[in-house]
Amino acid sequence: GDVSIRAVCEAARVGAPTLYRLFGDKDALLAAVVDRGFERYLASKRAAVPSGDPVQDLRDGWDAHVAFALAQPACYRLMYSPALAGRPEAAREAHRMLTGVIERIAAAGRLTVPVERAANMVMAANVGVALSLLRPGADPDPALSDAVRDAVVTAVTTPETPAGTPPGPSASPATTLRTRLAHTPPPGFTPAETALLHEWLGRLEHPTH
DSSP: OOOOOOHHHHHHTOOHHHHHHHSSSSSHHHHHHHHHHHHHHHHHHHHHHOSHHHHHHHHHHHHHHHHHHHHSHHHHHHHOOOSSSSOHHHHHHHHHHHHHHHHHHHTTTTBBHHHHHHHHHHHHHHHHHHHHHHHTOOOOOOTTHHHHHHHHHHHOOOOOOOOTTOOOSOOOOOHHHHHHHSSOOOOOOOOHHHHHHHHHHHHSSSSSO
């Protein structure tokens, strides 16, 4: 709301007719900026090589997200503005990439909640922390991101506990099995049987009360 077409034209050294011809209106111009922002954000995500520890990959992805926000504050605020008319495909790709990491955690038997819920929890907390750090006049807390990240990771994953220590939260067997079956369908099952098995596991993930 603080961006004026006139200011944009002056900064870009073009006339208003050129801008309107290229983008149509202010909303479309801002949507193009958001597209560019997500493309920059996804460039590093696409280049990242998965490690053997998906939980650490989740932590690293969180840190990269916050680092991008701090490096591109104005663009990041626009990317996650509630006033944005719609989410670009790149934003959906970012969520799919996060979900992929969560699915690897589930397949490793270390996820304590359903995949989509875990992805939504991580995304909401990650974006919330980033926007909090960018809030005008906010007192920067260098430990805030790490503290929230560790709390969320602890909430959705099982810990690696040394031998002899009490076990922490247990993984969800239904989530683990459902994720593994999605990537490696059981041999000898018909499509109908596989679909029924997924339905049953989904009911176990989300029991009715």
